[in-house]
Every structure is written in C-alpha cells, then in structure tokens.
Amino acid sequence: MNKPLRRPLVLAGVCLLLLVFGLQIAFTVHQESLTWDEGDHIFAGYMMWKTHDYGLNPEHPPLMKLLGTLPLLGQPLTIPSDQHRYFKTEAYMDGREMLFAKGPEYAKMLTFRMRMANLTVAILLGLLVFLAAYEMFGVGAGFVALVLLVFEPNVLAHGAFVTTDVGVSCFFFASVYAFYRYCKVPSVGRLVVAGLAVGLALATKHSAVLLLPMLVALAACEVVFRFNGDERGKRALRLVGGLAGVAVIAVVVLWAFYGFRYNARPGALRLDPTLAQYVMPLKPVEAKGILLLAKYRVLPESYLYGLADVRAMANGMPSYFMGKVYEHGLWYYFPVVLLIKSTLGFLGLVLLAVAAVIAGWFRRWREILFLTVPPGIYLFVAMTSHLNIGARHILPIWVFLCVFAAGGAWAWVESRGWNKVWAYAVGFLLAMHVSASALAYPNYMAYSNVLWGGPSQTHKYLTDSNTDWAQQLIAVKKYTDEHGIKDCWFAYFANPGLLSADYGIPCKPLPTPDSLFFDVQQPVPATIEGTVLISEGTLTGFELGSNVLNPYREFQGLQPVGQIQGGVLVYEGKFEIPIAAAWSHVQQSEALLKHKQPEGALAEAQQAVAIAPNSLTAQMALGDALVALGRKDEAKVAYAQAAELVKTMEPGAQEEWVPRVQKKMAQTVS
Template sequence: MLRMQIGRALQGKNSSTQTFLFALVPLLLLLLAAQLIGVARLYSANWDEAHHLYDGYLSLTRGDYRLNAEVPPLVKMTAALPLLHLHPVLPGSEGSAHTDNAFLGGRTFVFSNGGDRLLFPARMACMFFSLLTALVLYAFGRHVFGELAAVCALFLFVFDPNVLAHGALISTDMGSACFILATIYAFYRYREKPGWQWLLLAGLMSGFAMAAKFTGIFIAPMLVLIAVIEALRERSLPVFGKLMASCAGILLCAWGVIWAFYRFRYAPAPMGLEFSPPLAPYLASLPHPSDGTMLALVARFHLLPEAYLWGLANTKHTEWEYTAYFLGRVYRHGPWEYFPLAFLIKSTLPLLTLLLLALMAWRDAARRYSQALVFLLVPVCVYFAVITTSHFDIGARHMMPMYPFLYLIAGAAAAMLLRRGHGWAVLAAVLLVWQVVTVMRVAPAYMAYGNEAWGGPLAVRRYLSDSNVDWGQQLKTVKQYLDRNHITNCWFAYFPDGAVQPQDYGVECKRLPTPSALWWLSLPMEVPPKIDGTVLISESDLDGVESGDGALNPYDAFRTLHPVAILQDGVYVYRGSFAVPLASAWVDVHHADLLAHSGQPGEALRLARQAEALAPDSPRVQLELADVLAMQQQWQKASHHYQLAQQELAKQRPDLQGEELGSAIEAGLKAAAAHP
C-alpha cells in the first residue's frame, strides 16, 4: 500500500493537476530569465568576463586560441556570437605574454566598444545555458519521478541564489553544469532503451561539457562508475561489457567534438603562431612533473589540440599558485574541508532540509528508484570527491554541476511530502516558499549569499571570500553610491583592478594597491602613508585573498572598523583619516624596482629606504632594499638586509611568501657571500 502511495505521489497521475503543473513550466522559465536579465544589467564586468569575451571573439573570427586557453572555447565562443553583427574594434597587441594580454586586451576590447554594448548581449547568450539546464532538469525529473517532482525541482532551481548569481555571466560554471546533466540524462535514457540516438546525444553532450570547462573530463569516471554499479545491480557480465562499450563510444564521440571546436587543427593558431610560453617548456614547469610528463605524451602523439593541452596545464599551474581564504585565514593551498563547508554555507536551507528529508522519504522508495539514484548520485559523488581533493579553492561556483542533480532529488522529496499527508504537505510548501523568500531577501546581491544558519550574506566573509562574495561585480552600485552622496575625494582598493578598472564605470577614485594591480599589471598609482576621505575596499582585498592575512594585508586594520556602508555585500566603505603604511611601502618598493632596472639606482635606493621606514618588518621591503644595495655593489649592507628579509619571512607566514620570496632571498645571500 505504501509503495502504491509513493508511486502515485511521484507520478502525480491526476490529469487536471498535471495540466496545471505543466502550465507552470514556461512561467518558471520566464521568471528565471527575468531574474537573470536583472543580474546582467546590474552587475559590472567581473574578473574574467572581459578576457573570456575577447578570447571567444578571436577564436570565433580568427581561429586563434592562444590568447587565453585557461578554459576551453565553447562558452567563450557562444558569448561572442552576438558580437559578430556589432563589428567591434580589436585592440592592438599589448606587447605582453598571451595570458597577460588576455586581461589587458580584454578590458580594452570591451570598454573601447561600449562596455555593456558588448557585455549585455554576450551575457544573454550565456543565459542560454541556464535556461537549457532548467529544461533538462525538468525533462529528467518528469521522466523519472513525474510532473509534480519535476516542477518542484525546477521551482527550487529557479529560485537558487547561486544559479542567479552566475547564470547570466560570461563564465563556464553553468555551461559545465548544463552539459554534464544533459550527458547523464541521455545515458539514463539509453540505459532504459538502448539505441543509437540516445548514445549519440550522450556523446555530443559529453563533448560539449569537455569543450565548456576542463572539469567536463570528470564525465569519464562518472560514466564508468555508473556502468560498473549497473552491472553489479544486475549481476551480469554481458551488461557490464555492453555498458563499457557504450561509455567508450560516448567518450570517442566527445573526443571528436573537442577537435571540432578547435577546427580539427592541432596548432593553436593559423600560420604557425605559437603560445607564449610554448607548450613544451610550460609543461616542464608544472609543479608536479608527473602531470607534465603525461600531458607531454599526449602532445607527442597529437591526441588533443595543443590549445586544449596548454589549458589543462594552466589549470595545474593556477591550482598550485592560487591561495584560498577559509575560516578567516589565507592558505597557500586550500584545505580539504573547503568545499564541504562551502556547500553547507552557500546552499539554501530549503535544499539542505529537503536532502535530509529525502533520506527518510526515499527509504521506502529506494528499491523502486534505485537505478535513478545511481544516475543522480554518482555524478555528485565523483565530482565532489575530485574538487574536494583539489587545491582550486576559490569559490563555491565550482560546485555548480552538482546542484541540478541535488535539486532533482530535493524536488522528488518535496513531491512525496506534498502527497503524503496534510502535515508533510505543509512542511513541503513552507520549504518551497522559503526558497523564494531567501532569494527576495538577498536580491540583487546573489553572489554574496550565505544561508541563515551561518548568519546570512554579511557573515559569509567570516568563512569564505573571493567569488563566494566578491568577484568585482559592484562597480555600477559603487558609482551610484558616490554620485548620490556627492563624493569626489575617495580611494579604492578594487579586487579585479586592471582586468576591469573603476574608471570604466565612471568611478574616479584614487587607486589603492592590490597585488594583481601592482605586481602583475603594474598599474600607475601614488599612495601616501596616510589617506583621508572616503575609502572603498573590495571584500576580497579586505580579507587579504591575494596578499595574505594579518600583517601581510595592507588593509587588515580596516577589518576592525565599522563601515559606513556595504555595497552589494562586497565593497566596504569607510570615511575618515587612515594610516596605510604597508600599502604605501608596496608602491615605493614597486617603483624602486622599476627605477633600479632602468638605470636610476640613486632614486631607487631613496624609495627603498622610504619603504623600509614605513614597513621595516616586511620581508618584501627588506628584499627590495637589499637588491638595490646589491646593484650598487654595497654588499655588506645588502647582506644585512637579506638577512633581515629572511628573518622576517620566517616569522610571517613563510607558507604564503616562501615560494615567491624565499629563493630570491637565498640567491641574494649567496651573491653577497661571494662579494665580502
């Protein structure tokens, strides 16, 4: 009797109810589109969008994949499609390495062609992936669990803050989620009724997933594990052989799709143009030599396009180089707990509650829906296991491919509860309404969302940072705030400064240094030891995401101050007079280095000593002073400051600074010892 009740609940067999539910689907899709359009209009360009769009346009129009191969081309080229009829003007070469040129040229490309004139239609193109994900989620849920469960899953997905935060951006996360879900759905339909149509669709979708983001390659272990479990469930060796052959066919088709996106050409660009740096030395420089050896073997036999291999190598470099902010501390490499905690903070409480209730509700239905559970849970478990053991801990957005599967389970659980009895139905209805209220409360600052159990959006920075809160998307809101309050005397430490600049949106504040803006992109700035007026600091810089925490962070003192405003939950505003000695010393050190290498040792020494007076305990400052002294052959003094740099490095988070400064200090000490 209970099984029959569960079956009716999941299948929702009342025809009038099914008609009503089916009518809700286009309404929910329109609501999703409307919310995403609002985000696309409100958010300024973030860290990655300009260079993704620029690279996508060059890939589409010139077949040149060198500019920024850090992600595959599908999403970037899709974003660039609406630009073809706009005929944007291309910037000249920035004269730097291709990855630097992607950011510098990307900014010039977007903002010299009207900013939103390019960004908005590109974002609308990327919104397609969110809408397609919603449709596939609905189709998957309807086929497996019935109309009610499918609509509940779609409803929860449409009102998910993480989906709304990233669903219209020129970013690969939603594209990856879309095609991983579509691949598993097609494979599920093939498993039910084998035929070449579903097998071909699974192959195409898996190829799209791998051409959207490199995490698409996780489809391979997902499919294989599903095949193994299905064979074990049926205790059949022939089933295992057939499913493994199917997996091989899917992956072979995916391989062909990848080559198609690179025009079936191994070279990354026409006319023999190469990467900078070329692939071979780039592979040799990987932090783990075994990764380089494996990719070099693939390159030797041209098994994948060179740009795809270069991008895979780039993910290994960035995984090693990026720091992670976790529980108020910056780590050289994020701890394994990062994504489990991020999931608990960034997921809505209605979703988490429904997943817990699903454990109880599915106890009676697990046998009937055991096959569906395999196809829904294996992708989640494989993906979560891989990202948890990685060190690429810069944002919960990397969990996006898990959420459609989890919402299918949650939607099925909600459908069961709605049909189980009055009390359970009330609980399910409350959870569904709660999901809407959650979105309304956080709107439009969806990116900073954190659920109520952890204190809400403004409390997220206690635990997480970077694109969990602040991806630099607040410049339009900053501009409105400054204009509304008639503020002209202002300073701004802006997280993506250089990739996007506040001036691109009319924010004319004086620049405060960030590690990327100063050390990488070398943007012009002058910062005195004491500043006054209105000071704006991106949340990621306030937390020291790039610089390090505590004494390494030039804005650490602001963390104890009460801001006069918080814009889009990601830019903190202060008013008054503030000492910023480390920020000023950073600028002096950078200028000293430039002067020293341009034949102006006297002025370089003056600035280096000025920096030392401001921040004598900074190993970076002591190292620069020692280097300038060494260039002037003042070896005894240089040795002294190299030793001071080494001592301070040992005291101040050598795990964060050692890779960058440690070898330079040791080389300086050896050189000084050779010149007594």
C-alpha cells in the same frame, strides 16, 4: 512521452517557472558591472570568431566564449593591437580596452547582450532539470526540482555571465542524464546524444574531464546491480562499447570547436611560453602526460594549455576561509561552502531525501546512483584541489542535488498514511528556499543563509566569487552619486584588469595584488583621507598568501559606514597605508634591477623601506639591490629584517617564505 507532460497546465507551469528564472537573472545582471573574468573571455571569444585565434584564453575551452560573443559580430568595435604580452595579460587588458573604447554606456549595452546570449544555457539547464526529475520520479518531483533550481542563489548569481560555470553545470548534467537514458534503453540515437552532450561539456570547461570517471563508475553500477536484468558479461561488453562510442563522439565534438586545428594560434603566431615551459610547474606525471598528448596531437594545443593551467591552479593558490588567509586550500573548504551558501530550505530537502532513503521510502536505486555518484566524485576531487576561491567551482553539485532532493521529497509525499503531512513539510521547505532567495535579490553572489548572517556577512567567512567578483561598479557609481561623493579612494578587486573610471566613478585607484601581478605601478601617499572604498576580495589580501603582506589589514578591524552589493565596504576618515604606498617603489626597484641599474634600484628600495619599514617586500627589494651592488653585509641586515617579518606570518605562508629568504641569505655569504 507520458501523458502528464502534454497537459497544458504542466507546460504552462514549466514555461512560467523558466520565465521567472530568466527574468531574475536578467534583472540581476543588468545591475552588475563586468566581472573579473568576463573581459578575458569576451576578447578571446571575439577573436576566435574574427581570426580563429584560440591562444588568447586557452585556460578555458571555446563554447561559452563563442556563444556569449555572438552579439558582438557586426558591431563597430575598436580592436587593440596585439602587444605580444603573456596571453592572460593580453586577453584581460585588451578585453577591457575593446569594450570601453566607446564609453561606459556602450560597454554596458554590449555586456548585457552577451549575457542574454549565455542566459539561454541557464534556461536549457532548467528545462533539463525538470525533464530529468519528471522522467525519474514523476511530474510532482519535476516541479519541486525546477523550483529549487529557479530560486537557487548560486545558479542565479552566475546564470548569465560570459564565463563557464553555468555552462559546464548544464552540459555536465546533460551528459549524465543522457547516459542514464542510454543505460535504461540502449540505442544508437541515445548513444549519439550522450556523446554530443559530453563533447559540449568538454568544449565548455576543463573540469568536464571528470565525466570519464563518473560515467565509468555509473557503468560499473549498471553491471553490478543489473538494473536491466541482463547477464553481467553481456551488459559489461555493451557498456564498454557504449562508453567508447561516447568518447569518440565527444572528442570529435571538442576538435570541432577548435576548427579541427591543432595549433592554438593561426599562421605564424605562437603561444609564449611554449607548452613545454608551461607545464614545468606541474607534477612530473602530469607534465609528461600533457606533453605526450601534445606529441601525438590527441587533443588541440589550446586545450592542452588549459589542462596545464587548471592543474597549476589546483596545485596551489592562496585562499581565504573563516577570516584567515591560507597559502593553499583546505580539504574541508567546499563542504563548508555548501553549508554556508545553500538556503536552509534546500538543505532541509536534501536531508529529507537522505532520510527517505534510510526509511525505505526512496528506493529508486538507479536514479539515486545517477544523482549522487557524479556530484560525489566532483566534490571529492574539489576537496583534493587547492583552488578554493568560489562556490561556482562546485556549481554542478547543486544541480544534481536539486533533482535528488526533489525525488526524495516526493517519495515522502507519496508515502502511505502521512502524505498530507509530508506535502506540507515539503511545501514549507520550498517556501523557505524561495523566500530566502527572493530576500537576497540582487546580491546573489554574496549569498549565505541566515545561520551565517546573510549576504551582508558572507565576507567574514569567504571571499572572491563567493562575495566579490568585481561585479559592483554600477552599484558603486550609484552610491557615489546618491551620497554626493566627488573625491574618494578605491581599492578595487579587478584593478587594473577593470577600472572604476570606466564606469564614471570619481575615485582615485589604490594598488591591489593584481596591480602587482599585472606589473602596473599606482603610486599613492602613505596617508589618505576622506571616503575609502575597498573591495572585499582586496580587503582580505588572500591573493598575497598572507595577511602580513596585506596593505589594507588595518581596515579589517574598523566598522565600515556602508556596504555595496555585499562586496564593497565604505570607510570614512584618515588612514595610514604605508605598505600600499611602498609598493610602487618596490616595483620600480625590481624593474631597474632587471635593466641592470642597481644604483637606481637601491634608491627606490630605500625609499620603500623608509615609507614602510615593516614591509616584507620592501626589505627583500632592499636586500636584492644591495646584493647587486656587492654590498653583501648590508644586504644580510635587510634579509634578516625580512626573516623576522616572516616569523609573524601564518604557518602555511612561512613554509613558502622561509626558503625564499634563506635562499636570499645564501647570496650574502662570501
């Protein structure tokens, strides 16, 4: 180890920055309620410890769930009975019930303890960033990289949640860093460390499979550029062997987290739907590949379900971008997200590093490749995905860029003749980064830089975990108490997976897209009055795939009287919400049709249309009920009304809905 790392001031500086990092995250999450996905992860993780059941949340591997739920072991928890629902519904609903069975204060205490357990991974990430930058570029660059990470709003936003994003960022970076060290000085020890790191990444999140092309690409660079001066053929053989060793160790580590058991659920329990059914929405080549891995039991069953889920989500999910709803994702979504949600100081330092490469001051090509090839591949894959719901999905990119920016910035500082000028420039950009982050506290989730208006304006451009991941209930409770609000309405993003009543908020629930997806009926009147709170994620209506289907779109043109943690908007007055009021009747109509009660279904559908004649789903429900009763001519009229509403949709949504309506129309032809 180099001498500078032994210096007390260096060690003290690193420890101080990591302490600041941890305290920022801890104070932030202490003010935040359970987020959308945490209850799902928590219940699944706890049941893994207690029953070795890996089937309650198979869309994510076990590592971060097991780590986060360690503080629950030994707690006197009330465990809901398995109702044999769809596994996602089961985990979301049971997680909420388990945590809040003894009241909100107990739930908040448990949530904070679990988040502190996961915070250890964020601290480890900070340490790795410093060590990598120090080893690659020196102690000064190490501190620049660490400061960038410690005050990175997107990392701070997710640093302690019982989810996978910071975990995969940590082990992604650890894997590449470990492989870098192996390439520099090959040894069995370094090979084992790289394999363990890759295994931990695979056990954290399914996106870690991207490490395979990343490490292969980096190995190819090692052969082509001959950084060690070895003969190419010999170098290639050594790296092929090294990659094979890394892969074997990583797969063993992955299996270890599933208890070396193929079946997702213990005993006679089985997942419903089956894996063969679950892969049906995928492209044929994807489905065949996953089923082939299942046939030979190459990977655990739960992990394969997760791969299928990731691909299904990536192949198509509605998104919201720059004020518009899209049926699918956009290729340029994530590059723009990087520009919106990075501080100007951070962007300036990245550009400074690029300029250093162009100017010839930054020529550490092995290090540059190891810091740019992985995030480049990651960004390319993200751009081809249709899952555009949050900057957290590209969080590893910020981590790599912290070290790259630090290396480039320090190259300017060490340049001959102008080093003082560049030192001031780097210091100024770092100060911009730190101050922008500090001013955003504690609304890191909704962060955007000043060119986009800051955290209070982010909801105009982005949604979901970019602004509102349902983390504001503690702040909403404080707001209602301070303003003396005793009666209100709340369209809450995570409802019914999480309930505002769990935190003592005195608002009546308004239906959301997720209350439809969970098939929970929440009847409301067509006119509401008083205080109305709407989560930004619900206000955009993006989950429905079209703003035409959004029951709260009239609120989009109104000026809110307040905003809570950058993600909940507050309105006062009298409001018409006919589409929301019609939803429960549509749901009831669909339920009655499933139970072969077409007369009752027709009555409910007619009531829905009477409340909201411009509701597409109400007209479709009416047509379905009429078809079931053999009244095809009347059904044709209802479907024709639906077809006219489809014409008002966004182009992408029309592509989705036109075939649906046409298929329904075909049923009315005798």
